[in-house]
Amino acid sequence: MDRRFFCTATASVAMLAVSRARGADGFPSKPVRIIVPYAAGGGPDVLMRQIGPKLGEAIGQAMVVENKVGAAGVLAAQFVAQSAPDGYTLLMGSNTHLLQKILQPELKFDPLGEFAPVCNIALSPTVMVVRADGPYKKAEDVIAAGKANPGKMNYGSGGIGTGAHLAGATLVSLAGLKATHIPLKGSVEITASLLRGDIDFAFPVAGTGVPQVKGGRLRALAVTSAARLKELPDVPTLHEVLRNELAIQESWFGFWAPAKTPADVIARVHTAANKVLSDPAVKAQFEAAGNSTAMSDSPQAFAAFIRSENRKWGDIVKLTGVSAG
Numbered sequence: 001m002d003r004r005f006f007c008t009a010t011a012s013v014a015m016l017a018v019s020r021a022r023g024a025d026g027f028p029s030k031p032v033r034i035i036v037p038y039a040a041g042g043g044p045d046v047l048m049r050q051i052g053p054k055l056g057e058a059i060g061q062a063m064v065v066e067n068k069v070g071a072a073g074v075l076a077a078q079f080v081a082q083s084a085p086d087g088y089t090l091l092m093g094s095n096t097h098l099l100q101k102i103l104q105p106e107l108k109f110d111p112l113g114e115f116a117p118v119c120n121i122a123l124s125p126t127v128m129v130v131r132a133d134g135p136y137k138k139a140e141d142v143i144a145a146g147k148a149n150p151g152k153m154n155y156g157s158g159g160i161g162t163g164a165h166l167a168g169a170t171l172v173s174l175a176g177l178k179a180t181h182i183p184l185k186g187s188v189e190i191t192a193s194l195l196r197g198d199i200d201f202a203f204p205v206a207g208t209g210v211p212q213v214k215g216g217r218l219r220a221l222a223v224t225s226a227a228r229l230k231e232l233p234d235v236p237t238l239h240e241v242l243r244n245e246l247a248i249q250e251s252w253f254g255f256w257a258p259a260k261t262p263a264d265v266i267a268r269v270h271t272a273a274n275k276v277l278s279d280p281a282v283k284a285q286f287e288a289a290g291n292s293t294a295m296s297d298s299p300q301a302f303a304a305f306i307r308s309e310n311r312k313w314g315d316i317v318k319l320t321g322v323s324a325g
Contacts, residue, residue, distance in 0.1 A: 027087055027265045028061040034255075036067050036092045037076030039186040042158075043207025043289065044253055047122055048092055050285055051276055058272035069186060072159040074100050074107060081114040085258040087265035091115065093256035098310045099161040102317050103324040112310065117303040118255035119270040120294040121277065122286060125225035125250045126167040127209035128238065129218040130201050131194050139171075139221040139241045142201055146177035153179040156199035158187035160324055163251040166313070167203035167224050167238070169320035170249065174242045191217060205251050206231075206290025223290075224249040231290050246316055252294060252309070254302060266299050 034052065038044045048065055056063040068076040073096045080091035097111045130136045136145070146153045155172070157164035160183050172179050182199050184190060190202045191212050203224065204212075210231055212218040222238040223229050226248050238247040255273065257266055276282055277293040286293050296302035 027262075027268055028059060030088065031062040031064050032059070032087065032269075033064050033066055033089045034092060035076045035080050035089065036065055037069065037073035037094075037096075038067065038092075038158075039069050039188050040067050042187045043124065043205045043209075043291075044092060044094070047124075047207055047253065047286070047289070047291060051121070051282060054276045054279065054282065055272055058275045059268065072100050072161050073097050074109060077111065077115075078109050080256065081109055081258055083258050085116075085260040085262075087257055087261050087269065089258065090118065090269070091256040092121075092253055093117075094163075094253045095251055095309055095313060096162050098306070099163075099166065099313050099317070100324075102310070102314050103161045103322065112307065114259050115256040116259055116261045116266055117299055117306055118257055118266050119273045119299065120252060120254040120296040120302050120305065121273065122207075122253050122291045123225075123250045123294045124205045124207050124252070124291045125223050125229070126163055126203035127206050127213065127220050127224075127229075127232070127235075127290065128167070128171070128201060128203050128222040129190075129194065129209050129213065129220055131197075132213075132216055132219045134219070136201070136219070136221065139236070139238070142221065143171075143175045143177065143241075145200075146172075146175070146179055150178040151180070153177070153201075154182050154199045155179055156182040156184050156190055156193050156202045158185075158190065158204075159183050161322065162187070163205060163249065164190070164203045166316055166320060166322060167249050168201070169322050170247055170316060171203075171238065171242070173320045174244050174247060194218060210288075210290035226250075229290050230287055246319055249316065254294075254296070263299075270296070270299055 052063045083089035136142050155168040190204045193199045213220045220235045224238050274295045277295045283293050
């Protein structure tokens with residue numbers, strides 16, 4: 001009896017272990033959708049399409065990128081929040097989602113409560129850019145022109161509350177300028193707007209701005225990272241210009257799953273993403289566009305980072321007085 005009991009118990013433990021393994025290994029059994037709340041061709045979209053195939057290889061299924069643009073990322077967030085919590089629909093979440101909730105508390109989505117943070121992917125500062133053939137050679141030139149012509153300068157962004165908007169508003173606030181913010185339909189319109197002369201300066205994310213600078217269409221005057229970018233070593237940080245810690249601003253992008261997504265599914269995506277981001281070729285690819293890979297130690301660590309970022313961006317909103325109205 002003892003022997004039969006031992007064998008039965010051993011078999012039960014083994015079956016339980018197999019069952020648990022199958023539960024984790026069963027995901028994913030079909031393609032995973034990544035909802036990108038930015039227009040096709042923009043920096044975040046390009047970034048995701050760069051790593052999508054490698055991430056698919058690491059996780060064992062195709063990663064399908066879908067663009068859902070609108071309301072500065074809120075429409076995409078609401079779509080994912082309402083999706084089944086099974087790991088097959090992920091959001092490319094970012095600091096923009098925190099900003100939209102800070103600016104519009106009445107919005108019917110909660111970036112801190114309706115999502116399960118999975119992993120960080122990239123950090124991307126914004127780049128202060130002007131037309132390459134324009135008169136401004138450095139950030140101080142823009143500041144001087146703004147002070148000499150109060151209320152006559154415009155700066156553009158992909159929408160109210162985006163990182164580009166807050167960076168521009170921070171410059172205006174800290175430098176004591178009067179300039180008008182022009183919200184565009186998306187970040188991909190920034191370059192064309194600058195070249196047409198519709199706006200005087202802008203702060204696109206580095207993934208969008210650096211290639212345009214290297215291509216000779218735009219001139220970079222400052223970056224909002226803590227240190228100068230490897231790809232733009234001669235361009236000062238905005239902190240060097242303004243001497244204020246709130247001038248250090250980096251957008252970030254990561255995976256968010258709907259709340260209540262199983263922990264083993266989240267862990268599977270987190271592990272696959274970190275494997276891809278550890279690839280030296282991927283790191284070099286990110287750096288070439290002015291980004292940096294940003295691996296999180298765990299989903300819990302990423303969640304803590306999001307909470308700290310929520311506090312920081314709240315301080316920046318208070319400084320600039322930016323509102324959704």
